[in-house]
Amino acid sequence: MFENVQVVLADDDPLNLDMLEKMLQNFECTLIKAGNGQEVIDAISAHPRVDLVVMDLNMPVLDGYEVLRRIKQNVHWHDIPVVVVTSDGKDVATVLELGANDFLAKPFNLCELRHRVMNQIRNKRLADFARNTNAILEMEVAKRTAALQQALAKSLQTEYEISLRLGRAAEFRDQETGSHLKCISQLSKRLGQLARIPEEQCEILYFASLLHDVGKIGIPDSILLKPGKLTPEEFGTMKEHTVIGGKIMSGARDYPVIEAGRIIALQHHEKWDGTGYPYGLKGDEIHIFARVVSIVDVFDALLTERVYKRAFTPEETSSIMMDESGKAFDPQLLELFFRHVDEFHTLQQGIHTDTLPNAGITEMIR
Known part of the structure; x- marks a missing residue:
């Protein structure tokens, strides 16, 4: 037997109400009597866990049709089963259409009444159990999802931190790359956005570009810090930094930023026409991330003074780079870059003059 069962009995005839009460008095439930339709509504409002309504159709104030309509249209009540008591068979189709769950024809007997009431209460309790179970499951899923999201965020933050530290390791070897790293990171993300790379991928590019x-780290100081022009042999050694970077970050396919960093490190000196290094990749064989980084890398390098060169003017930089369209650079990507070159120049200058916020890990991970 179910516990704490609440049944509303409604009839404007006190004798009928008393008869219903006596027929159900051994049913181990709380019986709430109502003499008109409004009292039914009031009883449901006052007892939020009503399991069943048994009511006559012909009642004052609000008739059974209106009560049934209000119950079934109320988002909080529509699951309450309603058994309609009627002496006119013509009413059955109408009340079933309005949402009645069952009906009793007058005169009714005790056995039929008990079975119909029991069936409806059982259905109601099963529906409540299913709903409560679903709510609990949804809460558990929400908690597990939140925990997974927190774990993922922590994992990404750790990956970003590793990327930043690896990038800074190269910075300590080459003192000229400090603000250069910040430029590559911010300009790469912006060009990726303009190229309609998905925002999630732009975030990966933002951090992975630090690793280019x-x-x-593996290049001797005598070559890396040489102020003059490199000999062909020295330049051959310098080119090995792409392969070294790829090896440092190999075997990390489960870590999107590190894997993207590996690709960028290997390919950012490849050229659109296939004359780059280390593998002579051509056109779309070069990953879009590496094509983006190669443009912003050269852009910043040309505009920045180095121990072996002066800083080129924006006009000179544009001329030099446009001459390499379709040769060193993806022509469509380069054309997109120069359509927004003023924005990139403002970003680049702001970073090198410290008028933009320092892109430490706290600021970089938003």
């Missing part, structure tokens, strides 16, 4: 020169 991490392979310089």
Whole structure:
């Protein structure tokens, strides 16, 4: 037997109400009597866990049709089963259409009444159980999802931190790359956005681009810090920084930023026409991330003074880079870059003059 069952009995005839009450008095439930339709509504409002309504159709104030309509249209009540008591068979189709769950024809007997009431209460309790179970499951899923999201965020933050530290390792080897790293990171993300790379991928590009020169860790100081022009042999050694960077970050396919960093480190000196290094990749064989980084890398390098060169003017930089369209650079990507070159120049200058916020890990991970 179910516990704490509440049944509303409604009839404007006190004798009928008393008869219903006596027929159900051994049913181990709380019986709430109502003499008109409004009292039914009031009883449901006052007892939020009503399990069943048994009511006559012909009642004052609000008739059974209106009560049934209000119950079934109320988002909080529509699951309450309603058994309609009627002496006119013509009413059955109408009340079933309005949402009645069952009906009793007058005169009714005790056995039929008990079975119909029991069936409806059982259905109601099963529906409540299913709904409560679903709510509990949804809460558990929400908690597990939140925990997974927190774990993922922590994992990404750790990956970003590693990327930043690896990038800074190269910075310590080459003192000229400090603000250069910040430029590559911010300009790469912006060009990726303009190229309609999905925002999630732009975030990966933002951090992975920090790793483009991490392979310089393996280049001797005599070559890396040489103020003059490199000999062909020295330049051959310098080119190895791409392969070294790729090896440093190999075997990390489960870590999107590190894997993207590996690709960028390997490919950011490849050229659109296939004359780059280390593998001579051509056109779309070069990953879009590496094509983006190669443009902003050269852009910043040309505009920045180095121990071996002066800083070129924006006009000179544009001329030099446009001459390499379709040669060193993806022509469509380069054309897009120069359509927004003023924005990129403002970003680049702001970073090198410290008028933009320092892109430390706290600021970089938003």
